[in-house]
Amino acid sequence: MRSTKTKSDVSSHSGGLPTASPENVFTSVQRREFLQSLAGAGAAALLASRPARSGTAEATGVSKSALAADGHTPHAPALAERMLSPAIDDLHKSWCYLAHSTTVIGMPWMPDAVQVTYDGALFTRHAELCFFYGQPLQPVLQRQKQWLERWIPIVQYDWRDGDIAYEAEMFGAILDSFREENTLQFIRVRIRNDGPKRRSATFAAGTRMAGDHWRFGDVSFSPDWTYEIHEGVVYRSGAFVYSFSPEGALLEATAGRPYETRFAGGTYSVNKLTPLCLARYAPVLAPGESADFVFKMPRVPTEDSAYIQTARATNYDDYRERTIRYWQELLGNTNRITVTAEPRIGQAHRATAVHTLLATRTTEGRRLQTDGLPYPEEFLASIPEYGRVYDTFGLTEYTQANVRVCREKMQPDGMFLDVNLVHGRKDLSSHGQTMAYLLNHALMSQDSAYAREVWPMIPPAVGLIRRDHEQEPHGLMRASWPYDAEMIKGQYTCHNLYALYGFALGHSRRAPARRNGRGRVVA
Secondary structure (H helix, E strand, O other), X not given: OOOOOOHHHOOHHHOOOOOOOHHHOOOHHHHHHHHHOXXXXXXXXXXXXXXXXOOOEOOOOOEOOOOOOOOOOOOOOOOOOOOOOHHHOOOOOOOOOOOOOOEEEOOOOOOOOEEEOXXXXXXXXXXXEEEEXXXXXXXXXXXXXXXXXXXXXXXXXXXXEOOEEEEEEEEEEOOOOOOHHHOXXXXXXXXXXXXXXXXXXXXXXXXXXXOOOOOOOOOOOOOOOEEEEEOOEEEEOOEEEEEEOOOOOEEEEEOOEEOOOOEEHHHHOOOOOOOEEXXXXXXXXXXXXXXEEEEXXXXXXXXXXXXXXXXXXXXXXXXHHHHHHHHHHHHHOOOOOOXXXXXXXHHHHHHHHHHHHHOEEEEOOEEEEOOOOOOOOOOOOOHHHHHHHHHHOOOHHHHHOOHHHHHHHEOOOOOEOOOOOOOOOOOOOOHHHHHHHHHHHHHHHOOHHHHHHHHHHHHHHHHHHHHHHHHOHHHOOOOEOOOOXXXXXXXXHHHHHHHHHHHHHHOOOOOOEXXXXXXXXXX
């Protein structure tokens, strides 16, 4: 658990970074919702402790509430403070531990995460792409999802409606000639008739600002925004929001209202929950026949004509193959764990590295490591673990990207101050951890250039440990305020153990040295 403070809560004189951009700030309510989303436990794979607009779910994992004419769904009976049957999950699929599990997709160094919500929508804090099926239309609700091969961040999930099977797949990629600031999300929905007779199916996609609950991050909404559909692309006030397969699509301004021309949201009294600009499909499928529909969505709606043209021209299969190859080359051939009897151990090991990489951010041109959702700030307390991930996978550039952050957080007395963790106070929380991060990489890589870069920070940091040892009672590191989940007012065991570890590394002859062609070089 982390503090609910963000950069905006910490004064700049404490060594903090500039105020976070609005898209990276979480309110205390949103953090509370995230923590509540972890409430599912045990074999029950619980639903939540609050009502859901999408209705209750049965064993199929899909909602049974019909979409009303205004695009909203009615509240389900209150689910507060009670557990539901494990039958809500399909035991033949990957088990979902969390009640409202949020998955992320994308690439390293994006300014913000792209969320696949617990019910299966795609949410970016700038827009949401939501999905519906059946007659009458009802929102998709599928909690059980998995990454491709259980570690490559291509989200897959499926559900059934009688003989009709639906399979959804989505991932994020960097467009050719563009950077990670605005990744393009690819979505493919495959509809298949598994029955013995011809069957009709119904599927629809639409955009809205955000669904009801469990979307993390502030959003803005205006009823004055205008909407237009042109040649398979949906525009919101002139900005590209999403595209769809135009063949066979029936276009609707809102659910059940045919699209005729550009309209303002106020025309239909819409709010941020209202699905708009729906592309509805009604394929009739022979036994065993399937139909694919592809959607694309930028992380941030854009008016950039070059981006829009490139996005429209992209091929789903091509970018899917590129995405798989990227992650396999980055993580697939290093630091492998193989347990023949349980391959998921190795898959989970690589998935951990993927989650760590997807928690990297580029903010105001600065690259840094964050704790991801819902803590999009850098925490020095966490970086030793991230550093070990990067070192063991040979991802040197990611380790070195955080050296600047460590330098900026160092105080005149030598303390590494974790400004995003200690509520604006000057409290010891992450000093030894930061030393461990910096020196572990020097020791493992034997990179003399890196060692020379970080070494000036080490003597002042060691000096702080020495002074505390000499001045504090019992020779321990100074006491801390109850700043986080442990809520300890006094000496922390981890502070002292990490201080010892950092002190030992700081005195290691190997840490700042490397043998090269000119002999041993000491920083």
